[in-house]
Amino acid sequence: MSGADLGPRGQEPGPGLVKRACDGDVRALGRLISLVENGAPELRAVLREVAPLTGRARVVGLTGAPGVGKSTVTGALVTAYRERGLRVAVLAVDPTSPFTGGALLGDRVRMQQHATDQGVFIRSMASRGHLGGLAAAAPQALHVLDAAGFGLILVETVGVGQAEVEIAALADSTLVIVAPGLGDAIQAAKAGILEIGDLFVVNKNDKPGAQETVRDLRGMIAMAQHGPDDWKPPIVRTVAADGEGIADLVAKLDAHQAWLGSSGEGERRRLARARGEITTLALAELRQRMGALPGDSAVDELARRVAAGELDPYSAAGELIAAAS
Amino acid sequence: MSGADLGPRGQEPGPGLVKRACDGDVRALGRLISLVENGAPELRAVLREVAPLTGRARVVGLTGAPGVGKSTVTGALVTAYRERGLRVAVLAVDPTSPFTGGALLGDRVRMQQHATDQGVFIRSMASRGHLGGLAAAAPQALHVLDAAGFGLILVETVGVGQAEVEIAALADSTLVIVAPGLGDAIQAAKAGILEIGDLFVVNKNDKPGAQETVRDLRGMIAMAQHGPDDWKPPIVRTVAADGEGIADLVAKLDAHQAWLGSSGEGERRRLARARGEITTLALAELRQRMGALPGDSAVDELARRVAAGELDPYSAAGELIAAAS
Numbered sequence: 001m002s003g004a005d006l007g008p009r010g011q012e013p014g015p016g017l018v019k020r021a022c023d024g025d026v027r028a029l030g031r032l033i034s035l036v037e038n039g040a041p042e043l044r045a046v047l048r049e050v051a052p053l054t055g056r057a058r059v060v061g062l063t064g065a066p067g068v069g070k071s072t073v074t075g076a077l078v079t080a081y082r083e084r085g086l087r088v089a090v091l092a093v094d095p096t097s098p099f100t101g102g103a104l105l106g107d108r109v110r111m112q113q114h115a116t117d118q119g120v121f122i123r124s125m126a127s128r129g130h131l132g133g134l135a136a137a138a139p140q141a142l143h144v145l146d147a148a149g150f151g152l153i154l155v156e157t158v159g160v161g162q163a164e165v166e167i168a169a170l171a172d173s174t175l176v177i178v179a180p181g182l183g184d185a186i187q188a189a190k191a192g193i194l195e196i197g198d199l200f201v202v203n204k205n206d207k208p209g210a211q212e213t214v215r216d217l218r219g220m221i222a223m224a225q226h227g228p229d230d231w232k233p234p235i236v237r238t239v240a241a242d243g244e245g246i247a248d249l250v251a252k253l254d255a256h257q258a259w260l261g262s263s264g265e266g267e268r269r270r271l272a273r274a275r276g277e278i279t280t281l282a283l284a285e286l287r288q289r290m291g292a293l294p295g296d297s298a299v300d301e302l303a304r305r306v307a308a309g310e311l312d313p314y315s316a317a318g319e320l321i322a323a324a325s
Numbered sequence: 326m327s328g329a330d331l332g333p334r335g336q337e338p339g340p341g342l343v344k345r346a347c348d349g350d351v352r353a354l355g356r357l358i359s360l361v362e363n364g365a366p367e368l369r370a371v372l373r374e375v376a377p378l379t380g381r382a383r384v385v386g387l388t389g390a391p392g393v394g395k396s397t398v399t400g401a402l403v404t405a406y407r408e409r410g411l412r413v414a415v416l417a418v419d420p421t422s423p424f425t426g427g428a429l430l431g432d433r434v435r436m437q438q439h440a441t442d443q444g445v446f447i448r449s450m451a452s453r454g455h456l457g458g459l460a461a462a463a464p465q466a467l468h469v470l471d472a473a474g475f476g477l478i479l480v481e482t483v484g485v486g487q488a489e490v491e492i493a494a495l496a497d498s499t500l501v502i503v504a505p506g507l508g509d510a511i512q513a514a515k516a517g518i519l520e521i522g523d524l525f526v527v528n529k530n531d532k533p534g535a536q537e538t539v540r541d542l543r544g545m546i547a548m549a550q551h552g553p554d555d556w557k558p559p560i561v562r563t564v565a566a567d568g569e570g571i572a573d574l575v576a577k578l579d580a581h582q583a584w585l586g587s588s589g590e591g592e593r594r595r596l597a598r599a600r601g602e603i604t605t606l607a608l609a610e611l612r613q614r615m616g617a618l619p620g621d622s623a624v625d626e627l628a629r630r631v632a633a634g635e636l637d638p639y640s641a642a643g644e645l646i647a648a649a650s
């Protein structure tokens with residue numbers, strides 16, 4: 001690799017960047033993810049080139065409060081799927097901050113056993129300047145990793161909240177990880193996270209209180225309405241640091257994957273995800289077009305007429321839509 | 326008044342509703358504000374009818390943390406401007422809750438000295454189901470009140486935060502009210518509220534700590550950059566419950582109004598406000614159109630092609646924009 005297009009800022013990526021990333025060039029791949037983060041203008045061309053190569057990767061989301069051991073579970077899953085020969089990518093996104101910049105959990109994993117494994121790619125991602133924020137950036141990163149031939153993509157998210165729920169919606173299967181001894185773990189689960197969990201992991205199962213945590217979770221899952229053909233989220237107990245319970249977790253993940261296929265839910269989720277991605281991009285694009293218009297005559301003239309009472313705001317909005325389209 | 330169009334839900338407002346409101350019919354006016362709150366379909370016709378009658382009202386925003394005495398200051402201002410013969414409307418909006426429903430500060434004022442004054446209209450407003458939320462509903466309520474002939478509209482907002490800043494942006498002049506003895510009043514002011522204040526009111530000036538509060542405020546205002554032609558926000562000390570300092574406050578408000586006119590800033594604000602209103606409505610409308618499309622073939626077909634890798638998401642977004650426009 002010449003490294004010429006990984007050079008100083010402002011240099012355009014070479015036309016071969018996607019091809020090199022797909023050929024296993026880790027630095028080219030990293031550069032593509034940076035383009036996604038920054039919402040670079042070249043991104044459109046990249047995504048056009050990438051599109052025909054996508055649709056093969058399996059995406060697993062991992063979420064949970066800080067301290068439950070998300071990075072340890074992630075690392076253990078990487079090991080397990082590497083043993084099957086899958087190429088595995090880890091994308092760590094922090095929806096609470098637009099300026100993550102590489103200090104996230106996934107990096108700790110990178111430093112350890114997978115550091116020299118060419119079949120593993122680990123990257124944390126922010127959304128510096130990406131139009132539409134992480135909600136738009138994350139699916140684009142998934143497309144790039146998918147095209148680059150990673151059979152499994154693990155998406156790790158930090159914190160609890162709406163943004164996290166949106167990012168969890170990107171996954172085929174979502175793991176909600178809790179741990180005993182964290183008083184708010186189940187509380188967090190109650191606050192909406194319960195609905196997004198396809199599988200629940202009680203990590204640190206050797207710690208006091210694990211039994212109660214499992215019982216609480218079981219009670220909450222039982223209260224949720226499940227039809228006869230619905231997936232019933234299993235609870236898997238792990239001590240991820242020792243690899244304990246990981247084989248069971250992998251088996252349950254495979255069972256969920258099989259159910260996604262047989263029930264049609266997997267296809268439904270993929271379509272909903274594409275719909276959400278398209279809508280988010282379209283609205284961000286329109287917001288930018290409208291924001292770009294002031295200074296130019298269209299919006300200013302509409303604003304003048306509304307302020308003067310010559311035009312009502314709905315009619316003005318209609319004209320603006322026409323102008324921005 | 327027959328009251329026929331104030332009847333059961335679902336009944337259309339008579340075509341004369343706007344006219345009656347402009348003729349001083351308080352119940353017709355209340356009904357119009359309810360249409361705004363609910364984002365009713367009739368709203369477009371109402372705003373079309375109202376537009377030529379707008380552009381005359383002066384809008385003063387009042388904001389500050391709970392407990393500083395916003396409703397007392399509002400009541401005192403109502404009294405002062407009524408003595409000048411102005412018709413005064415008070416709109417109390419709570420950006421922290423979409424379900425205010427009438428229990429807000431302004432109502433307490435209504436119960437008191439202005440209850441029987443036909444020249445005063447007091448109303449709290451939520452944004453139940455209004456497309457675009459309060460950011461879209463509040464300016465529409467202002468149009469209606471403006472058309473109904475209120476020369477002064479006082480907009481009271483509760484809490485501190487981004488939504489409040491947006492609502493404060495609706496006003497020609499924004500009063501930030503603080504009070505001594507509320508440890509977080511100045512902190513709140515630091516957190517962004519300082520930038521929106523055209524005038525600062527230290528209410529409860531007879532309470533311990535008033536001097537320190539004024540000094541802290543003065544320090545913060547001095548740190549802000551003011552050019553030679555900029556407005557320098559004055560600090561007014563009041564005991565609104567006794568009417569103390571209100572004449573001074575009114576004088577400072579008039580000075581600000583005069584500056585808005587002479588500097589061109591008033592016109593600039595009105596145009597920026599109209600631009601914001603149009604853009605918010607346009608984006609809300611587009612979001613609804615896009616959200617309404619699933620089930621119909623356009624978005625679903627785009628999502629299918631993106632999920633299958635036949636189309637990249639940016640191109641799909643472009644097609645969606647064309648379809649929704």
